[in-house]
Amino acid sequence: MHIKAVGIAAGILLASTSAFAQSSTVTGAVGGAATGAIVGGPVGAAVGGIVGGVAGSVIDPPPQKVVTYVQQAPAPAERVVVQEKVVVGQPLPETIVVTPIPDDPKYAYAIVNDQRVIVEPSSRKVIQVIE
Secondary structure: OHHHHHHHHHHHHHHHHHHOOOHHHHHHHHHHHHHHHHHHHHHHHHHHHHHHHHHHOOOOOOOHHHHHHHHHOOOOOOOOOOOOOOOOOOEOOOOOOOEEOOOOOOOEEEEEOOEEEEEEOOOOEEEEEEO
């Protein structure tokens, strides 16, 4: 009965994760579930699906041309400083202005706390911090 409860809980978690996931997460969940099923049967499928879903949500790094553009972009006259640490995967505060990358609208950037940061414009989620 314990194994059945774990399977049910994992299934519910997997379903809720997939419902809000992007395509890469769904692909990761499906691949993880298939691998888990081979290794551990139904319980392995549920656990593998959850692990695959999390791994599938990792943000792909931007193309080198985007990184180069952000590295060479002029810094704004006014310095932007925030108390929060800039963290990959977390959105920038709404008070920070992000500038679109002209040749690749999937990306934007900002300079925060003297760090150049590449973000996803729609969610403002940090994709990469350029050191």
